[in-house]
Amino acid sequence: MPKHPARLAATAGVAASLLLATACGAGSATPASIDLGSGPAKSGTIKKDALSGVNMTFVSYGGVYQEGQQKAAVDPFAQESGAKILQDGPTDYAKIKAQVDSSNVTWDVIDSDSIWAEAQCGKLLQPLDYSIIDKSKVPEGLSGQCTVPAMQYGMVLVYNKDKFGANPPKGWKDFFDTTKFPGKRAISGNPGDSAPGPFEGALIADGVAPDQLYPLDVDRATKKLQSVRSNLVFWKTGAEAQQLLESGEVDMGMVWSGRAYAAVKNGAPFQVAWDQWMPIMDSLAVPKNAKNPKASMALINYYLGAQQQAKLTELTSYSPINTDAKPSLDQTGQAFLTTAPGVPEKALKIDSKWWAEHQPEMIEKWSAWLGG
Template sequence: MMNLLTKTSLMFMLGTCGWSATAQARDLTVVGFGGSLQQAFDTAYFKPFAAARGHHLIQDSYDGGIAKQKSMVESSAITWDLVQMDENEMAAACDQGVLEVLDRKKLPNANEYVPQAIAKCGVGAFVWSEVMSYDPKKFASNPPQSWADFWNVQKYPGKRGLRKQPRMTLEIALMADGVAPPDVYKVLATRAGQDRAFRKLAEIKPQIQWWDTGAQPLEWLASGTVSMTAAYNGRVSAAQKEGRPFPIVWRNQLFSMDYWTIIKGTPNKAGAYDLLNFTMDSANEKKFVETIPYGVANRQVASMIPASLLSQLPTAPDHMQNALLLDTNFWLDHEEELVARFNKWVAQ
């Protein structure tokens, strides 16, 4: 769900509030994953925050990982402040001392959040999911409805889009092979289960087109390059708003939470907390959900939006049936070995 966004700077000069510009070594910098997601952050949080506080707010983006943050901390040359991170990378960076351990006393809205959204080194930014989508013109009469259908290239011919990484891809393969969501990680934790996932992927390997960024699968659907793809729900919704009628198949969606984190040792820690709390305000989160249909961890937001919008979120009750929560601890334990095996398999 990441694609690189050109670095931009928001320059708003109004009154000050809460933290002094003279206390900053540089402008407050917030970093996300780019694309339509960061545009939604910009609309709901970044522009309103900069206008309200009267400080320069610099935006940057990246493709994930912790190498750059780690280098900043080790060299004491920190240029990022508040950073969006995947849960597994947030946990790894926290363990390695790259992120600030958050002071709950500085998070006045924390009690509005679901407990798992308040982590040692991060606050839940939103809930996203990977779903299936397809070209409705190609499968109008009998559309695909499951990952098993995704594998049925005889009934549903055409290229398939899958993310070029083992995380989420191996889980999808096992669910396509009949493994129920509650059992996926039990199976995948064994060598036999891993072999099973790779065998299942091998069945459609010639039809797979691997994507690296969240924008690619929707571009490929629009161009007809693929007939069916795994994609992030927010990306599909953004395409729908642009007039592309790509459906979302919610069955066996894979969902997780991304987090806001503060880089360890930033001289802008007070400003980073200020922006973090701005994103945690329920009214601002409501605006975010209205801009892009990702779920949020603030419990108050669900009662603030209409049922028609709630039904578009990965956290809608109907969509959570038979959904798979990505297991961060599993990937912290197994990612290195499975990435090596996956990359070797793809290259064969």
């Protein structure tokens, strides 16, 4: 399976200040001795010193994103709960498999691609305990048996408002209309990786109804993509996508919302067309046979709090997944939130379960087309 690609910042590895040893099982309090208190779970809370003596490791993708997670949720959780939490990363699916297969799991809570996590529920990932995790403020349909969302963003259509402002593109049909909207288009093109975006956009542009997208007709989608191939500029990382917008090399883009926001913040004259945007999220999960699952569930529950989610958004620009979160952002930042009023209703419905079942074959087909 592919590694998760970089988004807001390059994630070749976790910053040296974050990367610590991960052999944390020894000396931890046993699950049986943990008292999380009585009453129903409430996201964003933890009983004071409930995890004193517990050692844990939180794993994510490094860079701005993991630093934001640490400051917004993980460090405050450690201070309140008494747990000692080490940071590690980047998330590596082969390492997770090796840990689970050897029954030597040293990672407690992991941030991963949501499609990979969907496919690994009950295999490498264990079911979450929703008596400890309060998901009542998470939008319907985003939580699964083994996962909750870590944050949200989107694959969005952005356009140069200086060029198209008087008659802007409104959706993926316009993105693929190079006669009415001439110019280069930025689009993801990473061999060895395939995710929601190009196939869905191409099929919508070719006349497929949004509620009839799945199963994806790959041949039809690649034919549509091929028809505009000479106008496409492929990006492999979020940094490349952002640079294409900032340099003016492209007039339109199918890019991650966080990278579009960063480009606009740096002066790129782009605007989002929210119609038919595609929701994307990371997921939080607990590896199978984790040494202290009760503590892991408590950390996830704390992470989902409104205050924690608001701060995470302020630090990273990713959209919060708690419906009560009210991040303090400037006007530009608010304009790029996928949770802004009126935006969620415009999203395409992405079938993550279908992607989880078919991603390996989709990677093969996508890589073959890119190399053709």
